[in-house]
Amino acid sequence: NAGVMQNPRHLVRRRGQEARLRCSPVKGHSHVYWYRQLPEEGLKFMVYLQKENIIDESGMPKERFSAEFPKEGPSILRIQQVVRGDSAAYFCASSPGVQTNTGELFFGEGSRLTVL
Amino acid sequence: GQSLEQPSEVTAVEGAIVQINCTYQTSGFYGLSWYQQHDGGAPTFLSYNGLDGLEETGRFSSFLSRSDSYGYLLLQELQMKDSASYFCAGVNQAGTALIFGKGTTLSVSS
Numbered sequence: 001n002a003g004v005m006q007n008p009r010h011l012v013r014r015r016g017q018e019a020r021l022r023c024s025p026v027k028g029h030s031h032v033y034w035y036r037q038l039p040e041e042g043l044k045f046m047v048y049l050q051k052e053n054i055i056d057e058s059g060m061p062k063e064r065f066s067a068e069f070p071k072e073g074p075s076i077l078r079i080q081q082v083v084r085g086d087s088a089a090y091f092c093a094s095s096p097g098v099q100t101n102t103g104e105l106f107f108g109e110g111s112r113l114t115v116l
Numbered sequence: 117g118q119s120l121e122q123p124s125e126v127t128a129v130e131g132a133i134v135q136i137n138c139t140y141q142t143s144g145f146y147g148l149s150w151y152q153q154h155d156g157g158a159p160t161f162l163s164y165n166g167l168d169g170l171e172e173t174g175r176f177s178s179f180l181s182r183s184d185s186y187g188y189l190l191l192q193e194l195q196m197k198d199s200a201s202y203f204c205a206g207v208n209q210a211g212t213a214l215i216f217g218k219g220t221t222l223s224v225s226s
Contacts, residue, residue: 033213037156043216045208048212103149103164105214106161107160109157110157110158
């Protein structure tokens, strides 16, 4: 009865490297969301995906950041040429359908990216 | 734009009752949710109000007044384990995702 699984839990990168964060949603959930959280801050929406489709990427920086949710396999958030300001916790959440009816998302434990 | 405002910190003692308020500004409204987060871990869903009124789930209750663009989370019989951050959340303008307030840190002391 696995919930949302994220890996790696902790990732250290040097400036200019790439970071890849993976998220496996709750079994049967086809909607995935990525959020970013800085210390003492709220969760900032980045992107919403359904299988093979990006539905809303309005919260994601236009450059260096990309996300995908392929037909098979986990969703991936990719950050190219990382900078120190990318250091944050990145949370993935999933839902079985559109969450506007229930307001409920299922979150993973997050991936903590540190950029040196 | 859309925003949700909540107090940054609240303190209380064990056994007490605490209310965390949330005021919001959104162009469309789909309801208000509440989440709990311990020590930066996975946020967990607590409650959802789609309509005006009070929703009760054990020691936690949540209230919504759409006419006042206001809601609150009520925690009763506080326990030490309730020390956490609490976030209110509403659906964004596009109706696609939840946006969160900055969170209220609740500290419960003995």
